[in-house]
Structures are given as C-alpha cells and as structure tokens.
Amino acid sequence: MKSRKKDRRSNARSKRPKPLSVRARSASRRRKAGKRGFFNFSAPVAESKLHTMRIADFYRPLKKPVTLRLDADVIAWFKKDGRRYQTRINAALRKVMEREMRVAGG
Numbered sequence: 730m731k732s733r734k735k736d737r738r739s740n741a742r743s744k745r746p747k748p749l750s751v752r753a754r755s756a757s758r759r760r761k762a763g764k765r766g767f768f769n770f771s772a773p774v775a776e777s778k779l780h781t782m783r784i785a786d787f788y789r790p791l792k793k794p795v796t797l798r799l800d801a802d803v804i805a806w807f808k809k810d811g812r813r814y815q816t817r818i819n820a821a822l823r824k825v826m827e828r829e830m831r832v833a834g835g
Contacts, residue, residue, distance in 0.1 A: 749757065799818075807814040 804814075807817050810817065
C-alpha cells in the first residue's frame with residue numbers, strides 16, 4: 730500500500746516542472762542573450778555601442794557581503810525607488826570613492 734502512494738506522488742511530481750530559482754532564471758537569460766548576440770561585431774564602430782562604452786561598463790568587481798549600519802531615513806530614501814536599493818547604495822559609494830581618488834591623485 731505504501732508503495733502505491735509513493736508511486737502516485739512521484740508521478741504527480743514528475744508532471745509539473747520545478748520552478749526555477751531567481752539565479753537560474755537570470756543565468757538562463759544570460760545564456761539566451763549570448764546566443765542572440767549582444768554586439769554586432771561586423772558593424773562599423775561608429776554605429777555600434779562600443780565607442781560610447783567605458784572600461785567601467787565592462788568592469789565587474791567581486792562583491793563582498795558586509796554588515797553595515799545605516800540611518801533609517803537613508804535606507805528609506807534608497808528603498809523608495811523599489812528593488813535593487815543595495816546596488817544604488819553601492820553606486821553612490823563608488824561615485825564618492827572615485828571623486829575622492831581623483832582629488833587626492835591630482
């Protein structure tokens with residue numbers, strides 16, 4: 730009797746596909762984008778996006794998880810625009826860092 734129930738459960742599970750995680754969905758999108766081709770390398774440089782891109786557009790530093798205590802109003806201000814608020818905080822900090830590095834270097 731137990732084996733019959735087990736068989737029914739396994740058949741029911743096999744019929745519906747397991748939902749993809751967020752990471753798996755984004756990886757799938759990246760693979761599909763790579764197949765379609767993001768850049769048209771046969772086009773002249775003036776017509777492509779390459780001439781307007783900077784090194785920073787290709788540079789993706791490693792992310793390191795940290796615990797950071799910020800004021801509640803600062804967090805609320807970044808969160809008001811919706812998702813990816815941590816990315817916006819990172820971009821703001823990077824902007825300040827780059828500005829200070831230019832001032833210190835020149």
